[in-house]
Structure formats: C-alpha cells, structure tokens
Amino acid sequence: MHTAEHVLNQTMVKMFACERSFSNHLERKKSKCDYHFDRALTDSEAEEINTRVNQVLSQNIEVTERTLLRDEAAKEFDLDKLPDASGDEIRIVRVGHYDAYPCIGAHVNNTKEVGEFVLGSTSFDNGVLRIRFKLKRPQK
Template sequence: MHTAEHVLNRTMVNMFGCDRSFSNHLEKKKSKCDYHFDRALTTEEEQAIEAKVNEILAQHVDVKGYDISREEAQANFKLDRLPEEAGEELRVVTVGDYDECLCIGEHVANTKEVGEFKLGSTSFENGVLRIRFKLKRP
C-alpha cells in the first residue's frame, strides 16, 4: 500500500514542485494523501497524475529497503515529521530509481504487485489539496 503512496508523492513533487504529503490515510478500499498546495487541480492534471503513477507501477520496478543512521538521514531527508522514538537506525525505502524516502510501512517487493492506481477525486480547501484514490489489485 505504501508503495503506491511513494509513487504518487514523487509524481506530485516532480510535476508541481510541492513537498511530499503531510498527511495520508491508506486502506485497501480507498486511500487519501494531503498536500500543502495553492490551488485545485484541473481535470487534465488529474489525468496526468493517474497516467504517470500507472506508468511507473507498470515498469515492474523493485521496491527495497535499507537502514541508515539518523545522522546519515539528516543529510538526505527531511526529518521534521519523524518521531524521536524512531531511534538511531532509520529505514529507507526505494522504488527503483524513481523514489527514495524514509518509511516504516509495509511495501511490496515489486510495483507489479500494486496493481492499477485509480484517482477517485481531488478537493482543495484552505491551502490543502486532497487526492483520493483506490488500487485495483492484479
């Protein structure tokens, strides 16, 4: 489940220059990611996001994890949302060459296991863009 979130986050960063989602809720039936943003998305942008996420998932890239020290992580990642109790060893998850981020969630071994990303809807209110989506499992 987190793998699709990683691909969506990297897609948003690449397309719009925004930060990764600051809040998310991931479930089997439907999920959402919230971004600090300055406007609503157009229909064309929604379609482009869905197409790009599915393009990456369809490449069947490996998803891997490795541990690094908190000190190493500070040089490469934002740690502002990381709880202190996370410890000194942190887990980095990579989705091929497309994304790399800190994450403690569950991940598939390869993006082919995610299935198809279906963007459900988006909304914009008070500087927050919410993207709702589902995964159509293989």
C-alpha cells in the same frame, strides 16, 4: 500500500514542484494524501497524475530497503514525518531510481505488486489539496 504513496508523492513533486504529502491515510480500498497547494487541480491534471502513477507502477520496478543511522539519514532525507520513537536506525525505502524515502510502513518487492492506482477525487480547501484514491489488486 506505501509504495503507491511514494510514487504519487514523487509524481506530484515532479509535476508541480510541491512538497510531498504532509498527511495521509492509506488503505487498499480508500486512501488519501494531503498536499500544501495553491489551487484545485484541473481535470486534465488529475488524469495526468493517474496516468503517470500507473505508468511507474506497471514498470515492475524493484522496491528495496536499507537501514541508515539517524544522523546519516538526516543528511539526505527529511525525517520530520517519522514518529519520534522510530529509533536510531532509519529504514530507507527505494523505488528503483524513481524515489527514495524514509518510511516505517509496509512495502511490496516490486511496483507491479501494487496493482492499479485509481484516482477517485480531488478537493481543495484552505491551501490543502486532497487526493483520494484506491488500489485495484493485480490479477494473477
């Protein structure tokens, strides 16, 4: 689940030079990510996000993790979104060369396991862009 969020976040950073989502709720059937943003997305931008996320997910990119001491992780990553009780060791999840981020959530072994990213809708209100999406399980 979190792997799709990481790919979406990195896609947003690359397309719009914005920060990663500041709030999210992730479930296979219905998920959302909120971004500090200055406007609504155009239909073509939403389509491009959907296309780019699925291009990355379909590449069968290996998802790995490593553990760093908090002080070491803080030199390379923003740890502000982690719970205070996350401890002295921080798990860093890496989606190939595409993205790396501290995360306590569940991850797949490679991106093909995520399935298809389906962008449902977007909305913009008071400086917050919300992207709603779901994941279609991969066919076996």
